[in-house]
Amino acid sequence: MADKEKEEGLLQEVTERNIEHSLLKSRKIFLWSQVDDDSARAVVTRLLSLDAEDSETEIVLYINSPGGSVSDGLAIYDAMQAIGSPVSTVCTGLAASMGAVLLAGGAKGRRFTWPHARIMIHQPLIMGTITGRATDLDIHAREMLKTREEINRLLASHTGQDIEKLAKDTDRDFYMSPKEAKEYGLIDDIVTTIS
Template sequence: MPTFDQLTSIQIPVKAEEKKEDSTEMQGLTVKMLQARTLVISQGVTSELTQRILSQLVLLEQDDPEAPITIFINSPGGEVFSGFAIFDMLRFLSCPVTTIVGGFAASMGSILSLAANAGRRFAFPNAKIMIHQPLLMGYQGRATECQIQAREILKTRDRIIDIYCEQTGKDYETIKQAIDRDNWMLAEEALEFGLLDKIVKSRMELNKLLKSLS
């Protein structure tokens, strides 16, 4: 059975003309979404994604520093420090930020979903959220270098725990235990755990909630 990575990397051959049309159509869609002050993170968190998202966020704030920004998240996570860069920028902005999880927000994706302002962390009914500690990759180099890498991993884990503690109100040991494995939660479980503010089923419901916050 193919892995998730293999499935997502499959490319269907298309003609050059079709690629150009798809690219033009996607650019037009991106422009319309930016005009609506809406971003979508629907892939792994990479340096390329981070560069694009950060640039768009800066432009949106310059355009109107008080208008809200909505971010839809359906992401398996990815590079930790790329994710931290997006998270920190979202917290830095003067614009009110709303996050909505659709599908799933795993690993660093779950961190990004927590970057919204108070009361603005939402998910759809069938969404799932997964939290865990940083993955340990194969160490390379001398013993002292491996020790340094191990210490850095622990520092990163503690930073992630700090974020979950701050956003859920739970203590260090509770979060440390919660992320010692891949911890998948249904939307209702994530809400109870403190990772969400509300589960929304419709645009009307979302707008009503946001209006109450303004």
């Protein structure tokens, strides 16, 4: 019984790798997790690899992410902006926090959501515990404010919203339906079919 279960597990793993390889060959990348070192490395290396093969053909980045590390998210964002290939973004479930920044950072006219997706923007969060002297905590607080301003500038450049409105909207979790995200300028359209 254990051998059969092991064999089925290996078969499933091989099948999943084959599917992922097939999708990558068709220039489709998935961010289906929290934004962290591992997911950023996977997405950035795939973006760079596909762009090296062909810098004119579209790459599609499917996003279903609660967000995560700002620095790792900005690594993905910067790669998206730096490569020659246009990057289309599609929110398939949730694009929250850095996931929403990545969604908005897709090529103009190529930013989409599926009909029942949710999008959420907010100010950056400190994850974990920060300890130290008062002066060190002050340094961290000032850096967080700079990061918040930078994220708001990026969102403003992609949405057309002014910085003051973004600062107000991102003060707390700000959820949007696909229709609201389109009106806000985070996406360009809502897709119901895949071609």
